[in-house]
Amino acid sequence: MKDEVNGPGPESLAADCRPRSQTPDPKSRAAAPSFHSGLVALIGRTNVGKSTLLNALVGRKVSIVTPKPQTTRHPVQGIVHRPQGQVVLVDTPGFFKTRSSALVDELHGRARNALEGIDAVVHVVDPSRDIGAEDAMVLEALKAVPQPRVLCLNKCDLRRRPALDAWRERGSSYAAVVEASGRTGAGTGDLVAALLRLLPEHPPLYPEDQVTNAHRDFEIAELIREQVYLQTGEEIPYRTAVELDAVEPAVTRDGRPYLHIKAAILTHHDRHQRMLIGAGAQKIRSIGTAARRELETRLGQKVFLDLDVLVEKEKE
DSSP: OOEOOOOOHHHHHHOOOOOSSSSSSTTOOOTTTEEEEEEEEEOOTTTSHHHHHHHHHHOOOOOOOOOSOOOSSSSSEEEEETTTTEEEEEEEEOBBBBSSOHHHHHHHHHHHTTTTOOOOEEEEEEEOOOOOOHHHHHHHTTTTSSOOEEEEEEOOTTOOOOTHHHHHGGGSSSEEEEEOOTTTTTHHHHHHHHHHHHOBBBOOOTTTOOOOOOOHHHHHHHHHHHHHHHHHHGGGTTTTTEEEEEEEEETTTSSOEEEEEEEEEEEOOHHHHHHHHOGGGHHHHHHHHHHHHHHHHTTTTTTEEEEEEEEEOOOO
16 A cells, blocks of 8 residues: 655665764865764664764754654764864663563674774663663773763753762763763763764764765665654564665656655554554554655755555565
């Protein structure tokens, strides 16, 4: 069934974790004296606000955000530019304590792999939640990291943070402790300053006008997947994915340009397909309308989004 809303698979479209080139573009900012740059991984339990914090640090949405655990599936980079240096932040899947599954194990593996070849780590914690098993998983992963670590006490805009003192007591094992809020942006300047002090002297890794390494098609698929989760809630499983069939420029009859996007939401069960379509196709229409608005904001042009919902049977 198909719903047309006027308005590539994640594995193949995900951006590489490392920068495309270690050599600065001639058009990029000339390396200033004592210019510092490097890769910094954001790591933490699920739903601590890593993606929201990344977006606040970059100043633009580069990673999707939903209440669903492990929304982030691929290490997406966000690039922070300052006169003193460049911080390339790597968003990672959150550590999630649940029943073992191939997807959860794979996401945990991606988070651990993102810790390789980096220059520093930001351990993002949520002091509004008690320290638990998921935090223990993160701390265990960090034991193998020799690079300097910064503890980010996120969500400082919240009044109630019962685990704040407990996390502060652990601060001596970190190179710096910073309180911040991804939601309001408070403390993000302090976090960037702390990271620049830890990064090596190095020319910029990316041109000054680049804020992410994610490909356009990957961003499009992610923005659609974000709305699938936001519009459906907990009933849709983790393995729901979005695949792009076509992204093509087009022109209306009266000569106005727009982008024609044809995409499919992939699920593994007929029941989930019916839920995503909804009675009278209302659910797929709401997903499509919300996704189109996000896409138009992100791409800066009109979009025609043609969405389909397909069942992709899991292999035996």
